[in-house]
Amino acid sequence: MIWRVVRRRLAVAVPVLAATSAGMFALGAASPVDPAEQYAGAAAFTTSPEVLAQIRANWGVDDPLPVQYARWAGNLLRGDLGWSTSRHEPVADVIAARAGWTLLLIGVTLAVVLAVSLLAGTLAAYRRGGLLDRGLRAGAYAVESMPVFWLALAAIAVFALGLGWFPAGGLTTVTATGVSAGDVAHHLVLPVTVLAISQAPWFLLFVRDSVAQSLRDDHVLAARARGLPGRVVLFGHALRTALLPFLTLIGTHLPELVGGSVLVETVFSLPGLGAVSVQAALGSDFPLLAAITLITTAVVLAANLATDLAYTAADPRVRIDG
Amino acid sequence: MADLTVLRRPRPAATTAAILLTATILVVLTAPWLCPLDQSAVALDRVAVPPSLPHPGGTDDLGRDVLHRAVYGLRVSLLVGVVAALAATVLGGLVGGIAGLLGGVTDRILMRLVDTLAALPHLLLGIFIVAMLRPGLGAVIVSIGLTHWLSTARIVRSELLTLRTRPFIDAAICGGATRTRVLTRHLLPHVLPKIALATTLMIPHAVWHETSLSFLGLGLPPHLASIGNMINDGQRSLLTGAWWASLVPGLLIVAVTLAIAVLAARWRDHLDPRVRAELDL
Amino acid sequence: MTALRIEGLGVRFRLHGAAVQALSDINLQVRRGELLAVVGESGCGKSVLAHALLGLLPRNAQVTGHAYLGEDLDLLHCGEQRLAREVRGRRLGLIPQSPATALNPVRTGRRLLAETLRAHGRDPGLAAEVAADAGLDDADLDRYPFQLSGGMAQRLTTALALATDPPLLIADEPTTGLDRPLVDHTLDLLRRRCDAGGTVLLITHDLAAAQRVADTVAVMYASRIAEHRPARDVFGAPAHPYTAALLDALPNWAFTPIPGHPPMLTALPPGCAFAPRCPRRTDACGVQPGGPVACHHPLVAAA
Numbered sequence: 060m061i062w063r064v065v066r067r068r069l070a071v072a073v074p075v076l077a078a079t080s081a082g083m084f085a086l087g088a089a090s091p092v093d094p095a096e097q098y099a100g101a102a103a104f105t106t107s108p109e110v111l112a113q114i115r116a117n118w119g120v121d122d123p124l125p126v127q128y129a130r131w132a133g134n135l136l137r138g139d140l141g142w143s144t145s146r147h148e149p150v151a152d153v154i155a156a157r158a159g160w161t162l163l164l165i166g167v168t169l170a171v172v173l174a175v176s177l178l179a180g181t182l183a184a185y186r187r188g189g190l191l192d193r194g195l196r197a198g199a200y201a202v203e204s205m206p207v208f209w210l211a212l213a214a215i216a217v218f219a220l221g222l223g224w225f226p227a228g229g230l231t232t233v234t235a236t237g238v239s240a241g242d243v244a245h246h247l248v249l250p251v252t253v254l255a256i257s258q259a260p261w262f263l264l265f266v267r268d269s270v271a272q273s274l275r276d277d278h279v280l281a282a283r284a285r286g287l288p289g290r291v292v293l294f295g296h297a298l299r300t301a302l303l304p305f306l307t308l309i310g311t312h313l314p315e316l317v318g319g320s321v322l323v324e325t326v327f328s329l330p331g332l333g334a335v336s337v338q339a340a341l342g343s344d345f346p347l348l349a350a351i352t353l354i355t356t357a358v359v360l361a362a363n364l365a366t367d368l369a370y371t372a373a374d375p376r377v378r379i380d381g
Numbered sequence: 382m383a384d385l386t387v388l389r390r391p392r393p394a395a396t397t398a399a400i401l402l403t404a405t406i407l408v409v410l411t412a413p414w415l416c417p418l419d420q421s422a423v424a425l426d427r428v429a430v431p432p433s434l435p436h437p438g439g440t441d442d443l444g445r446d447v448l449h450r451a452v453y454g455l456r457v458s459l460l461v462g463v464v465a466a467l468a469a470t471v472l473g474g475l476v477g478g479i480a481g482l483l484g485g486v487t488d489r490i491l492m493r494l495v496d497t498l499a500a501l502p503h504l505l506l507g508i509f510i511v512a513m514l515r516p517g518l519g520a521v522i523v524s525i526g527l528t529h530w531l532s533t534a535r536i537v538r539s540e541l542l543t544l545r546t547r548p549f550i551d552a553a554i555c556g557g558a559t560r561t562r563v564l565t566r567h568l569l570p571h572v573l574p575k576i577a578l579a580t581t582l583m584i585p586h587a588v589w590h591e592t593s594l595s596f597l598g599l600g601l602p603p604h605l606a607s608i609g610n611m612i613n614d615g616q617r618s619l620l621t622g623a624w625w626a627s628l629v630p631g632l633l634i635v636a637v638t639l640a641i642a643v644l645a646a647r648w649r650d651h652l653d654p655r656v657r658a659e660l661d662l
Numbered sequence: 663m664t665a666l667r668i669e670g671l672g673v674r675f676r677l678h679g680a681a682v683q684a685l686s687d688i689n690l691q692v693r694r695g696e697l698l699a700v701v702g703e704s705g706c707g708k709s710v711l712a713h714a715l716l717g718l719l720p721r722n723a724q725v726t727g728h729a730y731l732g733e734d735l736d737l738l739h740c741g742e743q744r745l746a747r748e749v750r751g752r753r754l755g756l757i758p759q760s761p762a763t764a765l766n767p768v769r770t771g772r773r774l775l776a777e778t779l780r781a782h783g784r785d786p787g788l789a790a791e792v793a794a795d796a797g798l799d800d801a802d803l804d805r806y807p808f809q810l811s812g813g814m815a816q817r818l819t820t821a822l823a824l825a826t827d828p829p830l831l832i833a834d835e836p837t838t839g840l841d842r843p844l845v846d847h848t849l850d851l852l853r854r855r856c857d858a859g860g861t862v863l864l865i866t867h868d869l870a871a872a873q874r875v876a877d878t879v880a881v882m883y884a885s886r887i888a889e890h891r892p893a894r895d896v897f898g899a900p901a902h903p904y905t906a907a908l909l910d911a912l913p914n915w916a917f918t919p920i921p922g923h924p925p926m927l928t929a930l931p932p933g934c935a936f937a938p939r940c941p942r943r944t945d946a947c948g949v950q951p952g953g954p955v956a957c958h959h960p961l962v963a964a965a
Contacts, residue, residue: 075497083509090513143438188721204639206589206597210629216624277763280718284758285778285822286751295777296766303768318504322593326616332446336505337597340512348512352505375768377805381469 064371068364072357080135080349081358084128087345095226125235138313140350145342146335150350152334158354160230161340165320166252173253173309183296187271205223207319208379211326214253225249228328241378250327254319261312265305273301306370317355396642405637409456424509425480432625436525439625442618447611451630454606456635461518461601462588465525469587470580472526473533480534481541482564490537495531503528507590511599521600525587571650574652581645590636593624663694665830665861666715671738673707673714677722682708686885688727689921690874692830692863692878699872699893702882703908703924707863712834714738716756717745731830742922743758752784755828757836761815765807771818772803778825788825796821797847814837821847831855831864837871849875868911873897881905884925884935890954899962901955904936929945934958 134141140150150231183192202210219227230246232237255274275278279362282296324333339347371377430440439447473640480491498506507524544567553567588608594600597611603610608630614626671688674681675882684707692698702708713719715729717738729737731753737745750756758764759773761868766774775793776786790800801812807815816839823831833852839843845868852862866872872879875892880890881902889902897911900906910916922939925931931938942959 063503068486069498071493074493075500078494078497080499080507086510086513090515200638200642201635204585204642205635206612206631208593209627209635212612212616212631213820214628216619216628220619220622268586275720277758277760278766281717281756281758281764281819282766282823283746284716284750284756285827286749287778287781289746291777291781299768300766313783313903314500314502317502318593321502321504321508322475322596325597336508337599340599342507343512343515343517345513348509352501352509356501359502363500375766377807379806379809 061368061371064367065364068360068367071200072360072364073202075360076353076357078173080132081128081352083349083352084092084131085124086125087349088124090343090345102368107217111158122374128129134349135353142365143339143344145339145344145347150347152348154332154350154354157330157332157335160329161333162303163360164247164254164324164331166315167247168251168254168320169259169309169316171251172259175255176262176266177298179304180263181270181293183263183272185293186275187267192267195263199264202256203260205257206322207253208322208326211250211253211323212341215326218249228326230329246282250323250329254316255317256317258312261315262309265308266287269301269304270297275295276300303374304375305372306366310359310366313362394643398643398647401636402640402644405640408452409459412452412456431623432629439609439623439629441614441626442621442623446630447626450606450611451608453635454608454611454630455633455637456599457605457607458547458588458591458609459584459590459637460586461521461525461607465529465587465591465593466580466583468522468526469529469583469622470533470576473530473579474537474576476530477557479532479539481538481545484542484545486537491534495534496527496632503590504593506593508597508599511594516594516602521594524594525590527584529586529590532583533576536575536579537572538638540575541568544568544571548597578645578648578652581641581648585641588634590637664691664730665696665732666692666744666863667692667730668715668727669729671711671714671729672717673710673728674724675720675722676724680928683885683930685714686930687938688926690886690887690890692861694829694861695853695856696877697862698878698880699866699873699876700783700880700882701866701908704867705927706882706915706924707885707927708867708882709794709834711717712759712832712863715741716750716754717831718807724959725961728922728960737812747964751826751828753828754825755825755831757820757827757831757833759834762807762812762818763880764819765810765815765902767807769859770796770804771804771821774822775825778822782826782890784825792825793818793821796824796851797844811817813841813844816840816848820851824851830861830863832865834865835867837866837868839957845871846874846913869909869917881908884930885927886935886950886956888936888956901960901962902936902957903942903961908919 083205111143116364131141141155142148143150143153170331179191183189186192206210215227218224225248227249244354274293276297278300279292279297282292287296320331321333321336323329324331325337328334332355336348336351338344339351411611432439441447476491476495494569507528510524510527511520514523538648553563591600591607592609592612595607596613598611600609601607603613611630612627615623615630618624618626619637667722668688668690671685674683678874680720687842688711690698690700700708700711710719714723714725717737719725721869725738726870727738729788729949731737731749735744735753735783737750740749765771771793772789777793779786779788789803792862793800793803794901796817798814800819802810802814802818803815806820810818816836820833820836822835831852836848836852840848849871852864856862856877864876876893877897878891878894881888881896881904883904889900890902895901896905897909902908904920907920910918911920920939925935931949934940934943935946939941940947944959946958950956
């Protein structure tokens, strides 16, 4: 059963990655930006046309597009991600140095969002129409319409500049000699909170609505009629069945979270992939930007696979019948 | 219990949203006559003035009136949002329409494409598109259009597939109606309200996307007042204590997108009253 | 000894300005050891009665009247906490309607039974024994609900309700989807509980089932009790024209359907709700009649 899920996901993932890379390559080729001039940077104005032509020839920029694409894709598959024209170092090095921080930010945020929205959403559904429910829903609708970077600036203004509780940006104190876990955690409080708040409404409203629905399900009413304790009915029966659709939806919401992390990293000057992709975009750095987009897509697809597997484990109807 | 009349409760949120949105649209449309000052004029004698009567939104680090610029920024952001949402709707409508009308293999391939794109992080893709086209107004609209058409495509397709199985379509075909006639007279009137709703719901997302790109410096040119650019500028002022420079444009965009979202939700309840009624029990 | 005394129970649902009158002025008494069958067509409010007594109605329900369990406890006014801690499962059990949806889809029968037994301070190991009482094999307890046939699911919900051994048991359509031998098995199970001193409120649209086991029968029509009398009187000499018409509609009686349709619960007529379909109606029927036979012109004089 597990293998069937993996096979089905792979059957989607491979074409997705192929199509995405081809699409991006086509867009890159149609771009008015000349990679050779890009490579030469400011020197392009003084570099002789002969040298530029030499660079073009070395890179095969003037070969037919399918040939170029095949060469690029082949290199990617062999692990050669290319040369970053905006940072002047191998793309693989740029990503290796920064991917961990982005993963940390997204991972911690996701954990916080899930824990908070499951608990608060379930309680709001249990006392629907109550103060907590109405407050959370109003708050969620309001936060949903706030741009995350604006929220981040507000957080910096209040908690970093105003109250001075947390640093306004970066990952370590400027004077620090090394990376200590406590220091990093202190620096991550604001970014994680802001990203979590901006992503929570969607999860919270979903949990609230599906638990509210599930509380009127026949089997939950039957569990109450049997005299089971309220806690068991709420978490063991109502939430347990409401969670099944939630699991698959976590996967579909991940791209949103990645987008949010790009913005939050930029505001808080975190050394993750978000800030570097903005820098790459400003410098029209195709190899770096394409690699980041592809790798992120692959990670999102892998996460989708993980939620699928979790769903399979959680629902006997899928596990046994397939 | 089919004859239950669904009486509507008054909705203060929707009324407030409608008033706010109407006022905003009026102000934004008449901005050149209402406050015809040059919105990029620099006045170094009144730099970073906090909100006060002559400058309700304060002034920024170049002495420009924040509220004044924000109104112009909103003009740009809403314009981009609406145009991009329409572009996305046309693209999504075409893909969804083809998939829903032709069905079969075409449908399967197109919907696989839609699912594919849904798995991509929109903002990163949007950044990529803008970077390859060089930042600017056109690039932003293309970037939004190419990343936001998926929901419309799905809606149009599923509406068409449901409609195809409804008896009145069979009746029209049996009655000798041509394909075009069935499409324009019978299918479109049913699908159009849903498309219009999807477009409206998309406008806030398009505005956020534009604002995000501009904020990152990848959207509209920096001298142009756009909400994203202003918040980005405000980030600099924040360190000097001028919090209003990014607060005011942000509040404006929050209020407008919230109003659009509230009205669109109200409209959706109207098209499909079942959804909320069940949850509010 | 009265096990349950319902006085003037009424339930309305508000639905966006409209109101559904699901139960109106219900008066019923059940003695200990009695099996009362509440019969009526679907949509007459029978199941709402079960949920009202257990406090499981949705929030838009307005409940009026009283329902005394035993001597003192008013089920309708004692509050959710007392219901949850003292009543549900302990003093008042429920075999829910539609077993297909009444079972948690992600739990096996054994886990559900063990959980219920444990919650009531009984040995979870008794699961197999309780299941066997309801006619369920031990092996079937390890299946998930979606792997059970309709009949097996029905027996599992019965076993779950019996696991707490409540003195008063409400059985809401406990025989739907069962074939005849299993119907009889379940009915006999309920009968035996009453003979052993328990009390059962059987809600059913199956008149034959009611006839087989009930001591008393309450016939419901359009949110009201039309007739509440001993079972042999109801089946031998029905007093309310509706009861007579209902019996006549049965295949082994006259097999003649009742003309017309029952009224919408959103628009109940002021007097007797059956009057528009009744051959015996007069002007007097514009006023709601009361008593054990709610009719101004009964077919037999009420005892």
